[in-house]
Amino acid sequence: MQITPSERSLAIKDNVVDFMNKHIYPMNKHYNEIEASDRRNDPEALAFIEELRAKAKGLGLWNLFFPHLRDDEPGTGLSNLEFAPICEEMAKIPWASQVFNCNAPVTGNMELLAAAANEEQRQKWLRPLLEGECQSSFVATEPEVASSDATNYQTTIVRDGNDYVVNGRKWFISWSMHPKTTFMIVMGKTNPDNPSRHKQHGVIIIPLDTPGVEILQDTTVMNAYHIGGHPEILLRNVRVPAENLLGEPGDGFAIMQSRMGPGRIHYGMRCVGLAEVALGLMISRAKERVAFGKHLHEHGSVANDIGRSRIEIEQARLLTMHTAQALDEKGPKGARKEVSMLKIVGTELLQKVSERALRVHGAMGVSNQTPLASLFTLGMHLSIADGPSEVHLPGIAKAELRDHDPADFLKYYDVPAR
Ligand SMILES: Cc1cc2nc3c(=O)[nH]c(=O)nc-3n(C[C@H](O)[C@H](O)[C@H](O)COP(=O)(O)OP(=O)(O)OC[C@H]3O[C@@H](n4cnc5c(N)ncnc54)[C@H](O)[C@@H]3O)c2cc1C
Incomplete structure (x- = not known):
């Protein structure tokens, strides 16, 4: 086991610590005040974060978590081993990771798209996330079923001509209320009759402004509301083009x-x-x-x-x-x-x-x-x-x-x- 981080990792860590000392620690009180207020998802109130993101991106302190970066994509992708000590430093202020485009749930979504998107989907959905132009949410958990067993998800994704039509109810969908979130990656049933419970689901991309997507209510976490929210979302006859499906039906x-x-x-x-x-x-x-x-x-x-x-x-x-x-x-x-x-x-x-x-x-x-x-x-x-x-x-x-x-x-x- 190699336990000494690489020189590259240590150098970037120093830069991240320096950035945090100069730009993030001084804003922590302000961030917490906004999060505790009704303005937590107001783009104007969050503008200072966008300014910090632009600064971090300009310094290459961007997409550090992402080992699959191509030469024409922005940032400095590191291996997981290289990222570990840097992530530890970023974590010291819980909201700091978003300044470096390394925040959940978008990190997981970027990993998912890198693994499952075809070239066209990579350009359309992954590239804007890597550039920091938008955010996204991951949509799996459902209020009606025990969602720690993912085979339980009941949301339906049904083929209709050149489209898929999605129906279901989801909740705890982090970041869906963030003003920069433009799309969701949704898991639901594409092949309900497959005898294997692990081959019944598919994953599809739904832009947040598609008719039929309705944010019903935000949900607190241990009595607190968070920036970006964890809302309950209704999907009622939501129609998206078939090319929004990632992989094949049943690959979920x-x-x-x-x-x-x-x-x-x-x-x-x-x-x-x-x-x-x-x-x-x-x-x-x-x-x-x-x-x-x-x-x-x-x-x-x-x-x-x-x-x-x-x-x-x-x-x-x-x-x-x-x-x-x-x-x-x-x-x-x-x-x-x-x-x-x-x-x-x-x-x-x-x-x-x-x-x-x-x-x-x-x-x-x-x-x-x-x-x-x-x-x-x-x-x-x-x-x-x-x-x-x-x-x-x-x-x-x-x-x-x-x-x-x-x-x-x-x-x-x-x-x-x-
Ligand atoms: C802050 C926060 C953010 C979240 N963000 C997202 C998000 O962005 N997108 C999304 O899709 N989901 C999100 N979730 C939902 C989360 O992934 C689910 O809550 C989790 O998977 C558990 O599902 P459940 O709540 O339905 O619990 P259930 O499946 O109903 O389980 C309840 C409890 O039963 C017990 N249990 C379950 N299975 C077993 C077992 N095999 N053995 C013993 N005990 C067991 C456990 O104590 C478990 O906590 C978020 C949750 C939180 C708290």
Whole structure:
């Protein structure tokens, strides 16, 4: 396992840190105020982000997450291993990744289009995303069915002459209310009669302004609204040209796989960066606050929390690098187990470290005076988004069982097979 990032990666990381210090940290308070206000999806209120994006793009700090960049496309695509330490830095301000065109869910959509779009579709849908001209959303989850089992999706995509007609109801569709979002990548049933439940779905692109697309209501996440929203969307007789289908009818699962690896690995990278923020705040508070005649860090349980957090962050960072390398070498399908492990480890790390930090801050920790309450809830909702931990765990166990030969294992020990 290579755990030293490349020189190119370290140089770009320095530039990203410099950019964040100069342009992003100073705007954090402003961003949070806008997000908490009714202007959160107002293009005028968000104009400052577009200015920052133009600056970052001009410096080549753009599309860094994307290893499939062609020479004529903008930015500096890196391997996953090279991107890992940079993503960790960007994560220290949760909204910063969009300034570098490295934000979810668009990163996953770009990966998906790179894997599944034909040349014409690549020009029409991927290129504007790479250029930063628009944003997009990924549309899978449905309120009526348990969507952690993706074979449950009921939305229909039916061929009608040269078009497809889409009907269904979706929710938690992040970024759909962002003023720059122009299209959605939608999963639904194209082949309901296929005997394999994994060959019944297809993936189609729907421009947001197509008649029949209706945003019903935004949804809060742990009691807060987010920029871009996570709304519920009704698709009623939505008609789009047949050329908007990605791949073949029935290819939906295979196509979705291409967005799951890279999309999910970024969660791990981000959680490590955010856990560093939480630990930094915990230590600062423990060094300045005095209770029962001692600084907080002099109380054994607080010292233990600091030590335990450092161990867990380093463990998660190593798993991040290992997973990034596996993804580079084996692709999303081959690295599925590692990606699942990292999603669980990363999101649990963020919950644990931010909870400890929050407690060390006492009442202040649960207030809006620190980012800790937001970090704690972020860890919680990331552990549900893109597949809950409970669904990733059996997947990891399945891979273990598949790769394990009891005969091989038992021969080294004096354990009789029964
Ligand atoms: C902040 C946020 C943003 C999101 N953004 C998007 C988006 O942009 N696009 C999109 O399509 N979706 C999005 N989602 C939805 C997310 O992907 C789904 O919520 C997730 O896949 C789970 O589906 P569900 O909510 O229907 O839960 P269900 O499938 O109903 O599962 C509920 C619970 O049942 C338990 N469970 C399920 N299966 C198992 C199992 N095999 N073993 C043990 N326990 C199990 C788990 O505890 C799980 O949390 C987002 C969610 C959140 C929270």
